[in-house]
Amino acid sequence: MTAAVAAAAGAHFSWNLLDDVRQLFQFQFMVNAFRAGTIVAVVAAVIGWFMVLRRQAFAGHTLAVVGFPGAAGAVWLGISAAWGFFGFCLAAALLIAGLRPGDGHGYSEESAGIGVIQAFALASGFLFVSLSRSFLNGVNALLFGTFLGITNAQVIVLLVVGALALTVVAAVGRPLLFASVDPDVAAARGVRVRGLAVLFLVLLGLTAAEVSQITGTLLVFALLVMPAATAQLLTARPALSLAVTVAIAVVVTWLGLAVAYFSPYPIGFFVTTFAFAAYVGAAATRRVGWRRARALVAA
Amino acid sequence: MALQMTTRPGADVRTAIEARAATVRMGGRPVWEDLDLSVHAGAFVAVLGPNGAGKSTLVKAVLGLIPLSAGTLAVLGSRPGERNAEIGYLPQRRSFDAGLRVRGVDVVRLGLDGDKWGLPRPGGRRRDAEQRVAEVIELVDAGAYAGRPVGEVSGGEQQRILIAQALVRRPAMLLLDEPLDSLDLPNQAAVAALVARICHTEGVTVVMVAHDVNPILPYVDHVVYLGRGGAVSGPPADVITSETLTQLFGTPIEVLRASDGRLVVVGQPEPPAYHADRHEHP
Numbered sequence: 001m002t003a004a005v006a007a008a009a010g011a012h013f014s015w016n017l018l019d020d021v022r023q024l025f026q027f028q029f030m031v032n033a034f035r036a037g038t039i040v041a042v043v044a045a046v047i048g049w050f051m052v053l054r055r056q057a058f059a060g061h062t063l064a065v066v067g068f069p070g071a072a073g074a075v076w077l078g079i080s081a082a083w084g085f086f087g088f089c090l091a092a093a094l095l096i097a098g099l100r101p102g103d104g105h106g107y108s109e110e111s112a113g114i115g116v117i118q119a120f121a122l123a124s125g126f127l128f129v130s131l132s133r134s135f136l137n138g139v140n141a142l143l144f145g146t147f148l149g150i151t152n153a154q155v156i157v158l159l160v161v162g163a164l165a166l167t168v169v170a171a172v173g174r175p176l177l178f179a180s181v182d183p184d185v186a187a188a189r190g191v192r193v194r195g196l197a198v199l200f201l202v203l204l205g206l207t208a209a210e211v212s213q214i215t216g217t218l219l220v221f222a223l224l225v226m227p228a229a230t231a232q233l234l235t236a237r238p239a240l241s242l243a244v245t246v247a248i249a250v251v252v253t254w255l256g257l258a259v260a261y262f263s264p265y266p267i268g269f270f271v272t273t274f275a276f277a278a279y280v281g282a283a284a285t286r287r288v289g290w291r292r293a294r295a296l297v298a299a
Numbered sequence: 300m301a302l303q304m305t306t307r308p309g310a311d312v313r314t315a316i317e318a319r320a321a322t323v324r325m326g327g328r329p330v331w332e333d334l335d336l337s338v339h340a341g342a343f344v345a346v347l348g349p350n351g352a353g354k355s356t357l358v359k360a361v362l363g364l365i366p367l368s369a370g371t372l373a374v375l376g377s378r379p380g381e382r383n384a385e386i387g388y389l390p391q392r393r394s395f396d397a398g399l400r401v402r403g404v405d406v407v408r409l410g411l412d413g414d415k416w417g418l419p420r421p422g423g424r425r426r427d428a429e430q431r432v433a434e435v436i437e438l439v440d441a442g443a444y445a446g447r448p449v450g451e452v453s454g455g456e457q458q459r460i461l462i463a464q465a466l467v468r469r470p471a472m473l474l475l476d477e478p479l480d481s482l483d484l485p486n487q488a489a490v491a492a493l494v495a496r497i498c499h500t501e502g503v504t505v506v507m508v509a510h511d512v513n514p515i516l517p518y519v520d521h522v523v524y525l526g527r528g529g530a531v532s533g534p535p536a537d538v539i540t541s542e543t544l545t546q547l548f549g550t551p552i553e554v555l556r557a558s559d560g561r562l563v564v565v566g567q568p569e570p571p572a573y574h575a576d577r578h579e580h581p
Binding site: 170182188 | 395
């Protein structure tokens with residue numbers, strides 16, 4: 001489908017990079033893809049950074065997977081997939097929040113309950129897909145992402161929800177960091193650890209719903225986990241690591257969009273591949289750095 | 300059962316903790332009963348006893364996190380919980396996750412303003428904050444490793460970082476819940492000496508929960524023993540005697556005096572045996 005659109009537009013990659021960039025932005029759908037991709041990358045990076053720090057990747061993955069039955073159900077009912085993504089992801093976030101033990105710690109105890117939700121979500125998704133038979137083509141887009149046909153209205157919804165999530169994070173950022181790193185001391189200092197945990201799951205649900213609309217529900221982690229994990233390998237300074245996370249997420253999204261435009265293969269693959277390359281590069285750099293440091297100490 | 304405590308010369312006579320017949324019940328069963336306690340400001344208090352005796356419960360009661368079932372408890376002259384901003388609390392824990400990629404200095408900084416809303420603003424206040432963080436890191440001798448990810452430093456080093464975090468707001472009282480647990484013997488001695496030094500030089504009241512009395516015995520001014528036979532509190536010379544401890548635990552315990560004058564407690568009951576006993580209680 002991507003190749004068909006690109007071919008129809010006469011897109012072909014040349015080594016004249018200026019011309020390639022001009023080609024990228026000659027159509028409104030590509031401009032919107034870059035707008036949406038950038039919004040989603042920034043939001044996913046910030047929320048994902050906290051998620052990795054809080055070791056809630058499993059909850060994040062489940063919230064992303066829940067988007068699949070949400071969107072498939074919405075399509076079956078004939079309404080916009082975005083409603084399904086946001087509705088189901090929010091509901092699942094509150095459900096997972098309800099599973100949490102009251103004392104604010106014990107992320108591991110909730111994993112079985114989250115797994116139950118994830119399995120049921122996937123099963124429901126396939127039921128909805130089967131119910132709406134005409135929709136087989138769209139399953140790939142739901143699972144592995146698409147950047148075609150993003151309307152101005154969709155970009156605005158992504159922008160509003162994303163701005164809301166980032167504003168909330170800016171307001172509660174420090175207590176959230178405190179509660180994530182050191183829940184007991186934070187609670188003793190009057191931080192509402194439990195309330196922040198619920199709030200964060202809601203933000204995570206909103207973010208998973210946003211990212212799903214670009215990368216597909218199965219590849220949400222490309223933007224939610226990989227940039228944050230890469231940045232946390234590179235530095236332990238919170239502010240710097242957050243900035244590096246955002247930079248990596250935006251760059252891999254732009255690269256993924258650009259390559260997907262000129263190639264017949266899906267965008268989710270390219271975004272994930274670039275993010276994976278960044279992670280492997282960071283891990284290798286750290287290894288080499290350690291070895292060098294050790295060699296210096298030994299010398 | 301309380302014994303009168305002697306005031307250390309030069310110490311503020313203000314009372315940091317005052318308990319009268321304090322009792323906490325959980326699930327209808329008393330955790331401890333009729334605890335009488337009077338701790339003067341600036342004192343080093345050890346809360347001792349086997350696992351399950353309610354040592355952490357006492358700490359949580361002081362913080363106002365667990366209500367008393369009976370009796371009274373005053374902390375820094377107010378009701379428990381009202382003056383928590385003046386208490387540096389170090390909860391019982393094993394250690395930070397080895398993969399936690401946050402520096403020790405960030406952990407200390409969170410103790411200073413981690414509960415504030417909004418983003419930190421640059422300017423004079425931020426410089427003051429950074430300076431205060433540097434001061435307490437210096438105070439606990441953590442300068443060499445405070446810039447490293449806190450999950451990667453040793454248990455003793457993490458404990459020093461956490462003590463710095465508890466100290467960063469210049470608290471009137473430090474509540475340390477088993478800070479020596481999971482440390483090796485040299486580190487236990489070093490952290491105990493560090494806490495004693497801070498107690499004396501900074502004039503901070505220290506309440507330290509400990510499983511083993513021996514590493515902190517040289518420094519403590521006041522001892523609270525929670526055990527099967529009730530709760531005993533007083534100066535170490537009165538409480539840490541073979542007679543009192545044997546009566547408290549219902550098992551023979553000997554207090555020996557080493558050649559350098561230090562007391563050594565021998566024969567504390569093993570925690571599992573003690574747990575079994577507690578569950579038989581109606």
